[in-house]
Amino acid sequence: MGCFGFLKVIMFIFNGVIFLAGAAILAVGIWVKVDSGSILSFLGKIDGAPAGVTQVLNVGYLLIAVGAVLLVIGFLGCWGAARESRCMLLLFFTIVLLVFIAEIAGAIVILVFKPLVKDLTDKLGTSAVQSIKADYGKGNDVTGLWNITMMTLTCCGFNNYTDFSDSPYYKNNNNEFPPQCCSGSKNSCNSTMAETTGVSGCFSKLQKLINNNIVIIAAVALGIAALEISAMVVSMILYCKIGSKMG
Secondary structure, three states: OOHHHHHHHHHHHHHHHHHHHHHHHHHHHHHHHHOHHHHHHHHHOOOOOOOOHHHHHHHHHHHHHHHHHHHHHHHHHHHHHHHOOHHHHHHHHHHHHHHHHHHHHHHHHHHHOHHHHHHHHHHHHHHHHHHHHHHOOOOHHHHHHHHHHHHHHOOOOOOOHHHHOOOHHHHHOOOOOOHHHHOOOOOOOOHHHHHHHOOOOHHHHHHHHHHHOHHHHHHHHHHHHHHHHHHHHHHHHHHHHHHHHHO
């Protein structure tokens, strides 16, 4: 097997894995949306499931989108290599290049425009707190989203328990806070208990989580970038080789 044949096999296997992964993710996303009744029944039987946990079904849309993109990329790379289609290889290269450029642009914005990012974060925090005070305990979407977030990260509110003051939940539960703000205590969670427990806000908890795993995140990001560059290089080599054979 020559160099050209080896590159074809590598391209086929690599994109075949991407195609299968995309198909699996897409299938799960469709199943989540189509057979939501079974999932809701299952979630409803889980002890301690937070109110509004069924909003997790909305992740089906994200799975469908991600799966579809991976499916297209995998198909173009896999079939393009197998059939020696320059058109598919070029389209594969273009899509991966656009994704790579978007990732680089996002990284540059975060690194160069830190003050802007902080300003956006402050605005996000203000909007999040306003949303909590207006809808937590009344709107299922907001309540479910925050319950899942607080349960997953073991946190309370965006900043801390005071974010829930004057919220519908606070007013309808004798001026008490969600149990997550008192480490999931089944007893009453008043301001004294919430302050004593000292559960961190979700934003600071997320920041700490990212800072503690920054090396892993950077390594994964570099690994993904290396795979994308390798895929683009191999696809372009095959594109040129196929062109020279046709000439």
